[in-house]
Amino acid sequence: MPKLNYNKYDLVNEVLRPDVHTVLDVGCRDAIMKRYLRGDICYTGIDLMPGLEVDRVGNVEQGLPFGDGEFDAVIALDLLEHTNDIWFVFDEFFRVARRQVIVIIPNAYHWSFRLQYLFGKEMAKYILPPEPILDRHRWLISYRTASDFCVSRAEKAGWQTSEKILSGGRRYALIDWALAPLSKNLAAWAVVYVLEKNEAQA
Secondary structure, rough: OOOEOOOHHHHHHHHHHOOOEEEEEEEEOHHHHHOOOOOOOOOEEEEEEOOOOEEEOOOOOOOOOOOOEEEEEEEEOOOOHHHOHHHHHHHHHHHHEEEEEEEEEEOOOOOOHHHHHHOOOOHHHHHOOOOOOOOOOOOOHHHHHHHHHHHHHHHHOOOOEEEEEEOHHHHHHHHHHHOOOOOOHHHHEEEEEEEEEEEOOO
């Protein structure tokens, strides 16, 4: 069985380029990512809500409060699906990053989610509550549409794209592995997209 990736934080740290020394974590929450980064990296976390580990409070949909190319890398883990203007937000990542943009997008078409729907179980991020909520998904994203989106936006900005598939965990590993040759839309729990500026531009 090929190696399956379970821990998104380990994987992000693994794909960071050696020449990355400053990182902006967009939608950082409690800054878990900071604990996994190499010791030579200077970390800045921004989130919509204040918190102990939040360095800056801001709404990415109103623009990131940083200069062009201010960070070597921008990281956004499970953030894009929460935004309304996903195109503007993605372009903001490219604006602020000098070398890399790393995003994780969940695949709502994973077989385990399909089973939940089949048996009538709602997913918490998509329910319609009686009162307004801030933390919800705006998009029902599949692996295929996420991949097309990231590749096309990167090409438009002159960046290159690669990807790493995240499995849902050890309990799903055998099924994910078996389904992968048939359909990544079924097998991918989430995808890590690694976007890098072309060497001629860096």
